[in-house]
Structures are given as C-alpha cells and as structure tokens.
Amino acid sequence: MKIGITDCGEKYPIYEQWVLSQNVGKIETIKLGYKHNNLDQINQCDGIVLTGGEDIHPQFYNKPEYLSLCNPNFMDARRDEFEWKVCEYTFKNQIPVLGICRGLQLVNVFLGGTLIPDIPTAGKNNHSKFHEGKDRYHTVDILTDSTLAKIINTPIGEINSAHHQSADIIANSLQINALSEDGIVEGLEWASLSHQNQYLMLVQWHPERITNTEQNNFSYKIRQNFVENIQSKIQ
Template sequence: MIENSTGRRLVMVEVTEQRENSPAYDAYVRTMIDRAAAEARDSGWDVNQVSAADIGVDGLLQAARDVDAVVIMGGEDIDPRFYDGERGYEGEGEHFEVADAAQIELVRFAVTRGLPLLGICRGHQVINVALGGTLLQHVDDAGHRNVDLPVEYALVEHPVRLAVSSTLRDRFGSDHIVVQSAHHQVVDRLGLGLQAVGWAHDGHIEAIEHRDLPITGVQWHPEALLAPAGQLRVLLDGLAVQTDALLEIA
C-alpha cells in the first residue's frame, strides 16, 4: 500500500466479500474493485475497502464517519422493493438486501454531510434509488453488455454524450467519450436533486450529477481493464477537487 500523501480519506464500498455461488463473477468484480482501490491509493487517497453485505447499515455508517469522500462500486441488481419495483423481471439475479439497505443509507448520510460521492454502475443506481428515483428493470442488451459469454467478455464499448454544462464534461474535456459498460438496468425517474448529464446511443441515462451537492454517478466501468486509459483517474481527481474544496472550507 502506497503511503498517503494528501491526507484525504476514502471509503470504497463493494457489495459483498464473497459470492460462493458465482465464483467467476466474484473474481471478475474483485479484479475491478481492487484496480480502482489501487488507482485511488496511487493518486494519494487513504483507502478503506469495505463490504456492505458483511457489515450492514450500522457498520457501513460507522466506516464512513470520519472519511472525506465515498465511492460505491458495481455489483448485483438492487432489490426492487427499494424502488417500488416488481420481482420476476427479465434478467433478475441474486439480490443482497443487506448491502442494498446499507448503501442506500450511506448515500443519504453523504447527502446530510455534504460528502463527495462517486457511484460506479450499481453505485450510480444506488444514488438514484436512495434519493427516491426508480430504475428500468431491463433494457435491450444491444450496446450495453454482451450475453451468453463468460463474464470477462460481458463489457462492451460504446459512446456516451455528456451535457455541455455538466461537471463531467469539464473533467473529460469533451462532450463525447467512449466507455466500457456491462449492465441491463438503467436509471429511469430521477431522484430528488439529481439531473441526467450523460446518455448512451439509445438515449438511456449513463451519468447523473446532483444539482447542489458533490455527487456523481456513472453507469459505465472506468475501472475495467480495457477502459480508456486515464478515465478512472479523471473521476478520482474530480472527487479529490471536490474533497479539497470542502476541506478548505472546514
């Protein structure tokens, strides 16, 4: 672990430490999460990696008490009961309700504290659900993920259009970027205070930002091995800028 050189403290939250029924998926998710954590440490963050399913609501809120920023990583679908959805939808897999509840409460905690927050894939959806939004439970796979292939081939490359007035557009320096995605659900009705700032080729929402708070969600995977070089660092550096601004105020 690289010694922290900035004093910034980050909690990086995953769904679960172990998926006994899905070892291949677990290994693949683990690779991406560990890559994100390593990149954060390389850029000066003091990173604490935690599993929401294993420590629950109280444990996760405790882990976030003294941090300066939060990242919620990808994983399984959110249980539909958290956004008034129905079970039995196409493509439904295993749910981790304890993780869902914990991550949702973490987002609300970040809102009350004004903590900078980045959500990646599932994390992006958790932000929306936590603030009262909903999800489209299944979208056409074309252009969003590969199916009927080993999990390591699930990611697909596609363009995303960013709103000209968005913070993400400023960070990336372009209103069109290429990303790696692997999802079958997307943000539908936006949660309180959120705005859509990124869209896929078919118009589905790929990025959100809070109108007043340092909260960003992206549906894609900047931490994927084949993601465009530097994309994850752009998002982590943006999180650092937001964190430093708050630390200076404090």
C-alpha cells in the same frame, strides 16, 4: 484522506487500486459493507465510492412487479439495506460521493427515482457484458454545460458497459449529464446549484477498469476530480 469504498466482493480490489493510483501514501481506504458490520466507520470517511454489483431490489423504488425482470441470483437485500444507510449518512453530512454503475442506480433510487429493470426487455441495446465476461464498449454523448462536460472536456467518447439495468425516472434533484446512442442514462449529477455544498458524480460505466486507464479522460479525470474535491473540502 480516507475514502470509503462499498464492498462489492471479488471486484473490490479493482476499485481500491484505481482510487489509490498515483496517490499512494496520501489516501487510505475503508471497505464498507454489511459483512464487516462497520457502518460506524463511515464517520471516518472524507469521501465515498458506491461501487457496482448486484441488482437493486425493486421494493426500494416501489416497483415490486419488476422483480421477475431482475436476476434472482444477483441480488443481495442485506447489501441494499446497508448501502441505503450509507446514503442516509452521506447525504445528511454532505460527504463527497462518486457512484459507479450500481452506485448511480442506488443514488437515483435513494433520491426518489426509478430503474429500468432489464434494458433489452425495454427495447434497448444490450449493455451487459459479453458471455465470456468482457465489458462491452460503446460511445457516449456528454451533455453540454454539465459538470461532467467540464471534467472530461470532450463531447463524445467510448466507455465500457456491463449492466442490464439503468436509471429510468430521474430523481427531481438530479439531471442527466451523459447518454448512450440508444438513450440509456450514462451519467447523473445535481440538477441545482443549491446542492453544490456536496460533491456528487454518478457514472453508469466502470472508470476503474477502462482500458488504458491513465490515458482515458473517462477514467482518470473522474478519479482526479473526485479526489481534488475531497481535498478542497478537508483543507
């Protein structure tokens, strides 16, 4: 089994270690990114993890007026363009996808949705990291009857938070499966059974670095379900 993980810089090893945890020898990873000029390697991937990172340029969701609310030092147009092509291939070929943080936002935009460019400006709680660089933690409600609810098997929990943008208008093909206390979208999944030939799970939190990863349903259950779905598809 080969899983492509989009390159997110210095935090990439955290995602890779998380994907490989308890599966050493069974899973290989491929780092996908414009710096490696290796889009062609995506055809080797049985699954794709879209990682966190930079703000997505608002031109991709037709809101250029939001540019002033984005972080100009935390944007990378080349990454946006590369990962857009990753999405094009992935959805065309029904490759299983797990989107994390920016990954959720990218898929929502790719499928026709928009983003809140800055959560505090929108009047919501601060969901960014603390100044010293540590993740915030807050409760999240899982929507009943969602696929995510079946995976995690709990209606509420505590997750980590490190983002200043979030999904706003949800793409027509997606539905919300998790919300924060202040109404920020914390998870998305397919809205219709017509898409069930492709696995898709999108979470706004960072399961790869949740405290006590192997005991937390919001981390290891996410990884386990993703890997199991890849295995069932390639068998």
